[in-house]
Amino acid sequence: MTKRSLTYFSLAVMISCLWGCASKSAYVDPAGPNSAVNVGQINVQDFAVAADTFVQDILGRVGRGQLTSSEAGKPAIMAISRITNKTLYHIDIDQLVKKIRVELNRSGKILTTTTVAYGGAEDPLAKEVQETLALSGQGVVNRLPDYTLSGAILAQEARKSRLTTQASYIFQLSLTDRSGIAVWESEYIVTKQGRKSAVTW
Amino acid sequence: MNPFLHILCLTLCSFFLFGCKSVNTIKPSDTLSKKAFIEDVRVVTDPFLQSRAKVLGINETLTEGGFLKIQVELENLTPTTKHVEYLFEWFDKDGNLIPSTTRAYRVRELLGRETIFLQAVSPTDQASDFRLKMIRARR
Numbered sequence: 169m170t171k172r173s174l175t176y177f178s179l180a181v182m183i184s185c186l187w188g189c190a191s192k193s194a195y196v197d198p199a200g201p202n203s204a205v206n207v208g209q210i211n212v213q214d215f216a217v218a219a220d221t222f223v224q225d226i227l228g229r230v231g232r233g234q235l236t237s238s239e240a241g242k243p244a245i246m247a248i249s250r251i252t253n254k255t256l257y258h259i260d261i262d263q264l265v266k267k268i269r270v271e272l273n274r275s276g277k278i279l280t281t282t283t284v285a286y287g288g289a290e291d292p293l294a295k296e297v298q299e300t301l302a303l304s305g306q307g308v309v310n311r312l313p314d315y316t317l318s319g320a321i322l323a324q325e326a327r328k329s330r331l332t333t334q335a336s337y338i339f340q341l342s343l344t345d346r347s348g349i350a351v352w353e354s355e356y357i358v359t360k361q362g363r364k365s366a367v368t369w
Numbered sequence: 370m371n372p373f374l375h376i377l378c379l380t381l382c383s384f385f386l387f388g389c390k391s392v393n394t395i396k397p398s399d400t401l402s403k404k405a406f407i408e409d410v411r412v413v414t415d416p417f418l419q420s421r422a423k424v425l426g427i428n429e430t431l432t433e434g435g436f437l438k439i440q441v442e443l444e445n446l447t448p449t450t451k452h453v454e455y456l457f458e459w460f461d462k463d464g465n466l467i468p469s470t471t472r473a474y475r476v477r478e479l480l481g482r483e484t485i486f487l488q489a490v491s492p493t494d495q496a497s498d499f500r501l502k503m504i505r506a507r508r
Contacts, residue, residue, distance in 0.1 A: 201506075220469075220471035228436065
């Protein structure tokens with residue numbers, strides 16, 4: 169091999185290496201098996217699986233006398249109460265709650281009120297419309313919720329070895345009926361293990 | 370045989386045997402529960418997974434609320450721990466996929482020779498069909 173061809177070859181290798189080092193971004197299916205997994209945080213698929221577990225458990229109990237509507241033939245109404253984040257990190261509870269609400273809504277068995285909620289109406293304008301209708305004597309349209317959803321998210325860390333850490337995220341939810349009895353309760357735990365450096369806290 | 374080689378072979382064998390912590394399962398010979406097993410069609414694209422995790426049966430029931438409930442019995446054919454990821458998809462009577470915001474692959478661990486059950490309830494009472502997808506878990 170001549171000196172010139174060796175130089176060209178080296179240059180080509182260097183260029184291909186640099187090309188390969190360029191950062192690439194790509195879309196991935198959030199429900200697919202290729203989404204990112206972090207030990208130190210709750211990933212999008214963790215919220216999806218947790219919500220799915222709760223929804224399946226709730227729907228499996230609909231019609232058993234445990235979860236029924238106060239108005240026959242109509243879906244039950246659920247209000248969102250306090251769901252406490254007991255972990256050390258910022259967690260947007262809506263990532264869990266919204267999925268549960270959407271799936272229950274789509275099931276046609278349980279709908280969510282946006283005018284009765286812990287800490288005030290989620291939709292103030294809808295609440296205002298209700299109040300205006302009530303004041304104008306056009307009938308009270310505010311149906312009280314049959315159930316309230318409350319719960320907590322907790323986290324626990326454990327060390328498996330010098331380099332491997334385990335993080336568990338515990339989702340606990342309850343549905344309470346009008347008499348104040350928790351008619352449905354469930355817990356789902358996500359446990360992940362990874363390198364210590366992968367833990368962000 | 371060289372004594373050193375003999376000891377090495379024995380050590381390797383003992384390591385192998387210690388690594389195989391399989392599950393012993395005990396169940397009643399006459400089960401009172403009656404399972405409604407259904408016929409299934411399997412499309413296998415990963416023979417490696419098929420040779421390790423075997424679907425023993427699928428039973429289907431309808432909940433009181435009219436939701437389809439599926440239970441799949443899965444057996445780990447190997448003496449070592451395996452992980453699978455699975456996903457249920459639901460279809461209405463016209464064969465249309467029922468969309469879900471909670472759709473995600475779930476991970477299950479199967480100890481050696483262990484049999485587990487994968488359960489799922491359909492997201493609506495309109496579901497009349499389902500599909501189960503299984504892949505090897507990322508490790």
